[in-house]
Amino acid sequence: MNKLNEFETQWVTKINEYLTSQLKQQIQQPLLNEAMTYSVAAGGKRLRPLLTLATLTTFNVSITEDRLKAATALELVHTYSLIHDDLPAMDNDDLRRGKPTNHVKFGEDIAILAGDALLTLAFEWLTTNQLSTQQQVQLVAGIAQAAGPNGMVAGQVDDVANEANQLTLDQLMQLHKRKTGDLIHYAVLSGLIMADATDYTNWLQFADSFGLAFQIYDDILDVTSNEADLGKPVAQDGNKNTYPNLLGLDGAYQKLATTIEEGRQALQLAEEQTGLNTTLLESFFSYFKLNEEN
Template sequence: MNDASMRLKAFETEYVPQINQTLQRLNDHWIDQSILQSAMTYSVNAGGKRLRPLLTLAVLRTYQDQPSDGQLMAASALELLHTYSLIHDDLPAMDNDDLRRGVPTNHVKFGAGMATLAGDGLLTLAFEWLSKADIPTGQQLALVRALSHAAGPAGMVAGQAQDISSEHHQLNIDQLAKLHRQKTGALLHYAVEAGCIMAAVDEDERQHLLKFADQFGLAYQIYDDLLDVTATTQELGKKTHKDAGEAKNTYPGLFGVAGTKERLKQVVQAAETQLTELSQETNRDYSLLNAFCSYFKIKE
């Protein structure tokens, strides 16, 4: 394990329990129906890397001391919304997956109707958490506005729609990059943007960090595409080799495994370069954010 991997592991060890503890607030009278509460908490508590709130907290730690309880709540709201997207993505009308994070998907456990409502509940509750988080009102509004854009019909939902409508139709590299920028990259872009908003990062530095976020988001989707053809179901906690069978547009489908690995290396390097250039301009230490690039483990 190299220094970056160790840095990321230490950060996860410190903050994933805090995120999980914040997410336990779902049991504090936010949900007024017992089966719905069971369905919503089932998927939130199923595990996951908590990567998106961790990115937000990493920006905060780069610019300030420990995050406040209000900032933790605002960061964790993104995990609620991300979980909604996974529940809906797994539905029979979408990808029809029966395994997620190593356990049965929400609709397998609770039925498609209740799973749909669980996703709806998490989506709307994410915005309620942002509006109730103990942070300045101006920041609340900025976060709601940014997350609405990232998750909505100009962001993640648009990417999902393009993914469905492009099945059995080969996209070129620019079209595929746009699909992934919306489908996967939008919430990762927001994760960094949320940290910038709450840390009051100035505009020039913010733009560098958002460029890093966009490259990181693209790398994340390329890596996910790669794992679908190189990893096992046991390793990922979900079915693999599905994309090709469903005629999905992926990087391995366009470039092959070797070409995808090379492209992943280039994108990760571009993300790291953004932080290096920003560090040279500001003399600030961005090694914590850079450590997130160690997430991508490329087997030769």
């Protein structure tokens, strides 16, 4: 078992229990509670809050309930984005994490409202804790920028608006930096904020490399995996701007390997600069299986 697997074993169950218990306590409207909990509790890798907790651990900062609350707020935003992404007006997907999507289960109206509620609840969680006011402000600003009109939403618009246009590699990377990468960037940033770090540069370069690698790998899996393993439809990206479509499958694997190496180099520089052990964060790259490992 590698360090990532050990960290997942230590924290994923705690993250899941915290999410579901807090939703049960806080959401008074029964149908809304059911719809929100349905998607939050559907599973998932929890990579984003895990990255935040791993950043705190790397900086030798204890994971208190307040810091766990702030870390899991990001999962609420991520889940909202998935609910809305699956809607008929967007990707029109019927399956997510091996279960019917939220709008299939509850209808479009309730799904939209459940997503809205998860997004706004995230901001509540970032400000109803015992973190310092300065940290709360930085966290709220960070997640708003990552998820908002210059971040994830902008990336989603780029994706929808360019379905019929062939993008260059630089354009595709910029699209995915916003759509996927910015929430992962924030996952590490939030850990740095709560750790009172002073220099973010190399840590955020790692985050950006991981975010790009995550999207490349997701595109690869749409070609190479199957619905049972992924828990969602595959072969959905035939006419879309993806790395395999632009670079070919071998080229996408090569880009993945290069991106992972860039992230590892950033962590090495961070370790040399601070003296902190970056092995845990580096282990997150074990999530990706390179071509020669398949």
